[in-house]
Structures are given as structure tokens and as C-alpha cells.
Amino acid sequence: MAPVLAILRKDLRTELRTRQSVPAMSLLSTTTFVVFHFGLDRSSVEGELAAGVLWVTLLFAAMLGINRLFVAEQEEGGFDGFLLAPIDRSAMLLAKVVALLIYLVALELVALPAFALLLLGPAPTQALPELLAIIALADVGIAVVGTLVAALAVRARARELLVPLLALPLLLPVLIGAAEASAPLFLDAGAEPVKAQWYLVLGLYDMVFALLAYAVFDFLVED
Amino acid sequence: MYGHGLRSLSIASSVSVTTALALVFFYAPNDADQGFIQKIFYIHVSMAIVALAGFVAGGAFAVQHLRTGDRRWDLRSYVAIHLSIVLAVGVLITGSIWARGSWGHWWLWDEPTLVSFLIVALLYACYQPLRFAIEDAERQARYASVFAITAGAFVPLNFLAVRLAEAYTHPRVLSTTGGAMPGSMRFTFLVTLGAVALLFVTLWKYELTSKNVRIQLKALRARLAPAGPDH
Numbered sequence: 001m002a003p004v005l006a007i008l009r010k011d012l013r014t015e016l017r018t019r020q021s022v023p024a025m026s027l028l029s030t031t032t033f034v035v036f037h038f039g040l041d042r043s044s045v046e047g048e049l050a051a052g053v054l055w056v057t058l059l060f061a062a063m064l065g066i067n068r069l070f071v072a073e074q075e076e077g078g079f080d081g082f083l084l085a086p087i088d089r090s091a092m093l094l095a096k097v098v099a100l101l102i103y104l105v106a107l108e109l110v111a112l113p114a115f116a117l118l119l120l121g122p123a124p125t126q127a128l129p130e131l132l133a134i135i136a137l138a139d140v141g142i143a144v145v146g147t148l149v150a151a152l153a154v155r156a157r158a159r160e161l162l163v164p165l166l167a168l169p170l171l172l173p174v175l176i177g178a179a180e181a182s183a184p185l186f187l188d189a190g191a192e193p194v195k196a197q198w199y200l201v202l203g204l205y206d207m208v209f210a211l212l213a214y215a216v217f218d219f220l221v222e223d
Numbered sequence: 224m225y226g227h228g229l230r231s232l233s234i235a236s237s238v239s240v241t242t243a244l245a246l247v248f249f250y251a252p253n254d255a256d257q258g259f260i261q262k263i264f265y266i267h268v269s270m271a272i273v274a275l276a277g278f279v280a281g282g283a284f285a286v287q288h289l290r291t292g293d294r295r296w297d298l299r300s301y302v303a304i305h306l307s308i309v310l311a312v313g314v315l316i317t318g319s320i321w322a323r324g325s326w327g328h329w330w331l332w333d334e335p336t337l338v339s340f341l342i343v344a345l346l347y348a349c350y351q352p353l354r355f356a357i358e359d360a361e362r363q364a365r366y367a368s369v370f371a372i373t374a375g376a377f378v379p380l381n382f383l384a385v386r387l388a389e390a391y392t393h394p395r396v397l398s399t400t401g402g403a404m405p406g407s408m409r410f411t412f413l414v415t416l417g418a419v420a421l422l423f424v425t426l427w428k429y430e431l432t433s434k435n436v437r438i439q440l441k442a443l444r445a446r447l448a449p450a451g452p453d454h
Contacts (some may be wrong), residue, residue, distance in 0.1 A: 156356035169346035173384035212376050216369045
């Protein structure tokens with residue numbers, strides 16, 4: 001556990017000092033809400049439309065963080081230092097997943113109030129626990145798949161182009177699950193119950209890709 | 224040494240493709256409901272099944288590659304995925320033609336199988352760009368295998384999620400490949416499926432042979448070069 005904490009602490013400290021990912025992600029999300037306002041020509045959205053706008057925005061904002069996730073390791077020789085250390089390779093995976101998860105939560109702390117303020121009709125205050133559960137499940141999926149994609153693309157030329165091309169189709173089940181699950185919470189007439197199947201879809205996705213990432217990640221940091 | 228059995232495979236697949244086409248056009252009855260256009264179903268569904276099987280096989284070969292470290296498994300995985308992408312384009316085109324013929328629209332979002340297939344095709348379309356954006360040959364093979372495994376696991380999850388999403392708004396009344404096919408149609412479908420699968424395997428072997436020969440030739444040239452006149 002100590003190596004995981006060490007890498008995580010390093011990542012968070014770098015982020016705090018350079019402020020590369022989280023501010024850009026938050027800013028992009030707010031800008032995207034403005035873009036949606038004009039693109040849809042609506043001053044407020046509800047139901048399925050609101051869920052779609054929110055999740056597409058969060059997904060696109062997440063792409064920025066995913067893009068930068070391993071760049072310091074690649075450019076500043078972090079991979080070499082990591083490989084020289086006598087620690088398990090999975091430590092890197094876990095640390096990066098947690099770091100991305102923290103970035104996503106920080107993003108949502110800005111994006112959700114901004115969404116409620118700028119675009120959403122009545123805010124689903126009574127349904128907040130359900131919404132938070134959906135967001136937590138979706139964030140885990142985005143963090144796991146995002147880390148895997150970031151590691152896959154970091155050694156490639158034109159990685160900034162490859163990351164969204166790879167991550168967006170892979171994350172479509174998360175988008176489907178999260179958008180369908182949160183749509184009834186955003187109804188103008190008041191929140192309706194969430195269908196349990198969407199928690200299951202999101203949970204299943206998280207579990208499958210967590211196991212898969214654990215199995216294949218070692219091969220991405222081998223040399 | 225690599226082309227072993229190619230001749231008999233080629234003959235078998237050309238015979239079976241001809242037989243399948245003959246059965247589709249002359250033996251299988253016209254669908255009572257959709258008429259002649261329904262015949263595209265035989266080739267469309269067969270290609271879809273073979274393409275998905277090819278993607279899964281590509282993932283399985285990739286697992287073998289990562290486990291054994293033998294680059295030949297990566298080559299097998301690469302060729303299987305590459306051919307499946309070609310088939311996938313065919314599936315999307317024939318599916319679109321069928322949708323236009325039967326329902327009057329080139330694209331229907333409430334046909335979950337077709338939508339899932341589009342997503343899978345979009346994902347695998349990144350396989351080659353990713354692969355060839357990595358310079359080091361050994362790393363290229365390793366990263367491509369990781370992609371092939373991840374994408375292979377994604378295929379069933381994606382079908383599940385899309386199907387649930389569509390079932391939510393549009394209940395499915397009848398399944399397209401349903402069990403209610405008359406015997407002659409079922410027979411024709413199975414023969415076409417077999418023919419497409421055989422064609423896939425033949426093409427796969429051809430490409431593997433050509434790639435292996437090229438690799439061998441390169442190795443021989445490299446061995447020859449130091450002894451050449453300009454050294």
C-alpha cells in the first residue's frame with residue numbers, strides 16, 4: 001500500500017503545484033454548458049436532455065485529465081524510476097486510478113453546481129443520494145478505463161488524438177448507464193425512482209474493467 | 224512452409240460461397256413479409272457473426288501472445304482483427320441497405336444490434352492507428368495485444384448496455400434471428416454462415432502466409448546484406 005500512497009502523493013502534489021488538469025477540466029465543463037445553451041438554444045433543460053448534456057460534458061472534460069495522466073511519467077523519466085524500484089507494477093495502476101478519481105470528483109464539485117445554476121430546471125435536492133451513487137459508479141468506470149487508455153496511448157505518436165478516439169467508444173456503456181439512470185432524477189415535475197438495472201450495468205462495467213485493467217496493466221509498463 | 228493447405232482451403236471456400244449464394248437466390252423462399260430484400264439477411268447476419276467471432280479470436284490470440292511472448296500470436300491477432308474490420312464495414316453497409324429496404328430508413332437507432340455493431344466498429348477502427356503510432360516493434364505488439372483484449376471484453380458489455388437502453392423505450396416484439404425460421408431458410412442461413420466463416424479463415428491464412436514470407440525475406444536480406452559488394 002505504501003508505494004501506491006507514494007505515487008498518489010507525488011501526483012497530487014504535482015497537480016497542486018502545476019495545476020495542469022483539474023482547472024482545465026472544470027473550465028471546459030463550464031464552457032461546454034455555455035456551448036450547449038447556445039447549441040440547443042435553451043435556457044433550461046430537464047429529463048433525458050439534462051442527463052445527456054451533463055454526462056457528455058463530464059465525459060469530454062474527463063478526456064483532458066486522461067490525456068495528461070501519464071505525460072509526466074513519459075516526459076520526465078518517471079517510468080524509469082518506477083521500474084527501477086522493487087515494487088509491484090499494479091501500484092502504479094491503483095495510484096493513477098485513484099488520482100484520476102480525485103480529479104473527477106474535483107471536476108464535479110465545480111461542474112455540478114455550474115450545471116444546476118446555468119442549465120438545469122429544478123435541482124433534484126431530495127434525490128441527491130441517488131445522483132451521488134450514480135456519479136460514484138460512473139466515476140469509477142471512467143477512472144479505470146481512462147487510466148488504461150492513457151497508459152495505452154502514452155507511448156504512441158499523436159497520443160492526444162488517440163485518447164478520445166479510444167476512450168469515448170469504450171466509455172459509451174458508462175454514458176448509456178449514467179444518462180439513463182439520472183434522466184428520471186432531472187424531470188421538471190420532480191424526481192422519479194431510478195431503474196435498478198442501471199446500477200447493475202454500471203457496477204458490472206466497473207468490475208469487469210477493473211479486473212481487466214489489473215490483468216493487462218503490467219504489460220504496459222514493462223520496459 | 225507457411226502456405227500449407229492453402230490450395231484446398233481456397234477450393235473449399237470458393238465452392239461453399241458459390242453454393243451458399245445459389246441457395247440464397249434459388250432455394251430459400253422469399254420472405255412473406257419483407258419479400259426479396261430479406262435475402263440480404265443471410266449475408267448480413269453471417270458476416271456480423273463471423274466479424275464478432277474474429278474480434279473475439281483476435282482477443283484470444285492476444286492473450287496467448289502476452290502469456291507466451293511469442294510474436295506469431297500477435298500476428299494472428301492482428302490479421303484476425305484487420306479482416307474483421309473489413310467485414311464490419313460490410314455488415315454496416317448491408318445492414319443499412321436492409322433497413323432502407325424494409326423500414327424505409329438508412330439508419331435506425333432502435334435496432335440495438337446494429338447500433339452496438341457501429342460502436343464496436345468505431346472502437347476497432349482505432350486498432351490500426353494505435354498500433355502504427357508506436358514505433359518499437361516489440362512494444363507495438365504488446366500494446367496492440369492489450370488493446371485487443373480490452374476491446375474483446377468490451378464487445379459483450381456494450382451489446383448488453385445498448386440492448387437495455389433500447390428495450391427501455393422500444394420493447395422488442397420479435398427477434399430478427401428468431402427461432403421461427405422455416406427449415407429451408409434455416410438451412411440456407413447455416414450454409415451461408417459456414418461459407419463466410421470458411422472464407423474468413425482462408426483469407427486469414429493467406430494474409431498470414433504473405434506476412435510471414437515477407438518477414439522471412441526481410442531476415443534473409445538482412446543476413447545477406449553484410450556480405451554484399453558495398454560492404
